Amino acid sequence: MTEWWANPALLLIIGGLLLPLLGPLPRRIMSLALPAASLVLLCCLPDGESGRAVLFGLDLVTLRVDKLAFIFALIFHIAALISAVYAWHLRDVLQHASTLVYAGAAVGAVLAGDLITMLLHWELTAISSVFLIWARRTERAYHVGMRYLLVQAGAGVLLLSGIVMRYTATGDLAFERMTLDEPGSLMMLVAIGVKCAFPLLHNWLQDAYPEATVTGTVVLSIFTTKLAVYALARGFAGTEILIWIGAAMTLFPIFFAVIENDLRRVLSYSLNNQLGFMVCGIGIGTDLAINGAAAHAFAHIIYKSLLFMAMGAVLYRVGTVKASELGGLYKSMPWTAGLCIVGSVSISAFPLTSGFVTKSMILSAAGEEHLWLPWLILLFASAGVLDHSGIKIPFFSFFAHDSGKRCQEAPSNMLLAMGAAAFLCIGIGVYPQPLYDLLPYAVAYSPYTAGHVITQLQLLLFAAAGFAFLYRRGWYPPEIRSLNLDSDWIYRRAAPALVGVALRGLDRLGAAWQGLLGNLARRSLAKVGQVQRHGAGLIGHQSTGSITAWVTGALAVLLMLSFLLGRS
Amino acid sequence: MNEPKHWLDRPQSATLLVRILYLACAALLLADLFYERHGHFEFEHWFGFFCGFGFLAYVFIVNAAKVLRRLIGRPETYYQSTPPERDHD
Numbered sequence: 216m217t218e219w220w221a222n223p224a225l226l227l228i229i230g231g232l233l234l235p236l237l238g239p240l241p242r243r244i245m246s247l248a249l250p251a252a253s254l255v256l257l258c259c260l261p262d263g264e265s266g267r268a269v270l271f272g273l274d275l276v277t278l279r280v281d282k283l284a285f286i287f288a289l290i291f292h293i294a295a296l297i298s299a300v301y302a303w304h305l306r307d308v309l310q311h312a313s314t315l316v317y318a319g320a321a322v323g324a325v326l327a328g329d330l331i332t333m334l335l336h337w338e339l340t341a342i343s344s345v346f347l348i349w350a351r352r353t354e355r356a357y358h359v360g361m362r363y364l365l366v367q368a369g370a371g372v373l374l375l376s377g378i379v380m381r382y383t384a385t386g387d388l389a390f391e392r393m394t395l396d397e398p399g400s401l402m403m404l405v406a407i408g409v410k411c412a413f414p415l416l417h418n419w420l421q422d423a424y425p426e427a428t429v430t431g432t433v434v435l436s437i438f439t440t441k442l443a444v445y446a447l448a449r450g451f452a453g454t455e456i457l458i459w460i461g462a463a464m465t466l467f468p469i470f471f472a473v474i475e476n477d478l479r480r481v482l483s484y485s486l487n488n489q490l491g492f493m494v495c496g497i498g499i500g501t502d503l504a505i506n507g508a509a510a511h512a513f514a515h516i517i518y519k520s521l522l523f524m525a526m527g528a529v530l531y532r533v534g535t536v537k538a539s540e541l542g543g544l545y546k547s548m549p550w551t552a553g554l555c556i557v558g559s560v561s562i563s564a565f566p567l568t569s570g571f572v573t574k575s576m577i578l579s580a581a582g583e584e585h586l587w588l589p590w591l592i593l594l595f596a597s598a599g600v601l602d603h604s605g606i607k608i609p610f611f612s613f614f615a616h617d618s619g620k621r622c623q624e625a626p627s628n629m630l631l632a633m634g635a636a637a638f639l640c641i642g643i644g645v646y647p648q649p650l651y652d653l654l655p656y657a658v659a660y661s662p663y664t665a666g667h668v669i670t671q672l673q674l675l676l677f678a679a680a681g682f683a684f685l686y687r688r689g690w691y692p693p694e695i696r697s698l699n700l701d702s703d704w705i706y707r708r709a710a711p712a713l714v715g716v717a718l719r720g721l722d723r724l725g726a727a728w729q730g731l732l733g734n735l736a737r738r739s740l741a742k743v744g745q746v747q748r749h750g751a752g753l754i755g756h757q758s759t760g761s762i763t764a765w766v767t768g769a770l771a772v773l774l775m776l777s778f779l780l781g782r783s
Numbered sequence: 784m785n786e787p788k789h790w791l792d793r794p795q796s797a798t799l800l801v802r803i804l805y806l807a808c809a810a811l812l813l814a815d816l817f818y819e820r821h822g823h824f825e826f827e828h829w830f831g832f833f834c835g836f837g838f839l840a841y842v843f844i845v846n847a848a849k850v851l852r853r854l855i856g857r858p859e860t861y862y863q864s865t866p867p868e869r870d871h872d
Binding site: 355469470471473474545546579582583585587590594595598599601602614617664665666669670671672673674675676677678679680681682683684685687690691692696697698699700701707708 | 818833835840
């Protein structure tokens with residue numbers, strides 16, 4: 216029986232919180248050593264439930280190790296290690312500390328055996344990660360961070376409400392597969408959907424991730440959304456609506472990515488699109504599909520962080536990642552360019568890369584279930600991935616027209632981190648069996664059949680030919696300085712405008728009321744005076760005291776209305 | 784600029800690369816004749832299905848995005864008057 220404190224998550228969280236007490240060099244060493252030690256601890260944990268604890272009378276299972284939890288916890292550790300190498304040059308204790316706490320919280324959430332433990336870690340991921348945005352220390356980052364935090368906290372409240380409803384109705388806190396007709400489960404699905412960037416709940420991701428620091432964006436891209444994918448795979452595998460939600464997610468971000476100028480935002484749309492493949496796999500829910508979703512999450516974390524690292528290196532050296540300002544950087548940053556291309560071919564799922572051996576599992580699962588429309592959508596989206604992540608990212612930053620910008624190559628620690636990620640992208644692609652052995656279900660799957668390889672190459676190279684054809688004729692949309700409206704427009708423009716209109720309306724209404732009531736009061740007082748002077752009519756037999764009480768009452772109401780409505 | 788012109792900077796090089804790509808595409812299209820297909824759907828077995836689908840999907844995506852840009856494209860200063868600051872960390 217493992218004690219509750221022998222938890223890799225606690226090691227990372229407490230280590231991260233204590234990090235500011237150390238000097239600069241020990242701090243950097245610990246930012247590497249802690250994930251490494253935590254990884255060793257994770258590998259030593261026995262399978263099954265353990266780490267029981269009692270909180271406010273609730274029995275918690277703080278540790279549950281099975282194949283699904285392990286593969287996510289493992290990739291979180293690998294990614295945390297790579298990003299620690301990438302951030303080695305940093306002197307910013309805030310980022311080092313929040314990265315460790317954030318990683319620990321994410322690991323704790325996937326290892327949680329009950330909903331309360333999951334919720335507590337879930338909330339901590341939101342709180343710790345916002346510092347990676349605020350660490351940019353600009354007013355813009357402050358506002359973006361606040362928006363991010365509000366959305367994350369909102370999702371947390373939804374999740375909590377769902378858990379409370381479930382607990383009240385069933386007394387059950389176990390985090391297991393559930394169906395949508397169970398109490399609270401729909402609310403939990405929506406909460407997870409926010410973190411997973413479901414369509415229309417997605418825009419916090421594209422709003423916030425590109426605004427974090429160079430290393431912050433890399434770290435953000437790893438944990439939150441994949442924690443949500445894990446939660447879906449654990450709680451909602453085989454929920455049919457997820458097939459369609461996932462398909463929609465693969466589809467709509469590709470159009471935004473084509474016209475987006477900020478290349479880290481392009482990658483954020485691309486991240487959203489990749490999540491769609493995983494969500495679709497989870498919706499299909501067969502053993503092969505769940506394996507595909509987990510494997511794709513594993514591979515995706517590596518190649519996506521590689522791409523974010525490459526764009527981070529460009530931002531670090533050049534000061535911008537706007538496609539309209541870049542081009543020709545391969546002359547200054549040849550290693551970064553080469554490593555970025557490895558990330559691009561991996562996400563595009565070229566044979567011999569990690570994307571190919573994982574994404575093809577999801578498509579095969581859709582095929583096996585004869586889901587022809589989702590299958591076609593995923594295939595269509597694969598052509599889109601080739602555009603925004605396969606071509607646009609490397610082409611417009613490192614090639615295209617020469618921007619004339621010359622800079623140094625990325626720092627050696629960044630190159631090392633990108634090199635490690637690129638090695639894994641190719642390694643998994645060439646020899647996928649060790650990854651397949653880690654997957655939740657024992658399913659024999661062979662990605663390298665003649666049919667798979669040829670059809671995938673046909674799809675990708677003909678799409679690339681489409682790019683060559685359009686670009687050389689000048690029909691490819693130019694990279695221009697601009698921004699594109701997305702659903703964040705609703706809360707950044709429409710809602711404030713509506714509230715403004717409502718407040719102005721209330722102001723006018725208030726002024727009208729004040730005028731009306733003032734008139735009434737003046738007339739009443741005049742009447743009272745008149746009556747008192749003539750001593751007849753209205754007051755009749757009533758006493759002066761009761762008249763005074765009425766007038767006082769009317770004045771009190773007038774005063775209260777003035778107070779409530781008179782904002783100015 | 785004094786730096787030597789790189790091979791990739793020459794227009795002929797780009798043309799050569801594109802021609803190699805087109806040749807690879809032609810070879811892949813012909814490959815459809817030489818292997819046994821085990822697709823899940825009937826339409827996967829049509830000659831050149833993946834080739835046509837890849838090309839047309841790509842061209843459609845790019846052109847649809849051009850239309851989308853006209854609808855939702857705004858100046859960089861739409862939400863705030865100053866564009867994002869330079870960042871080094």
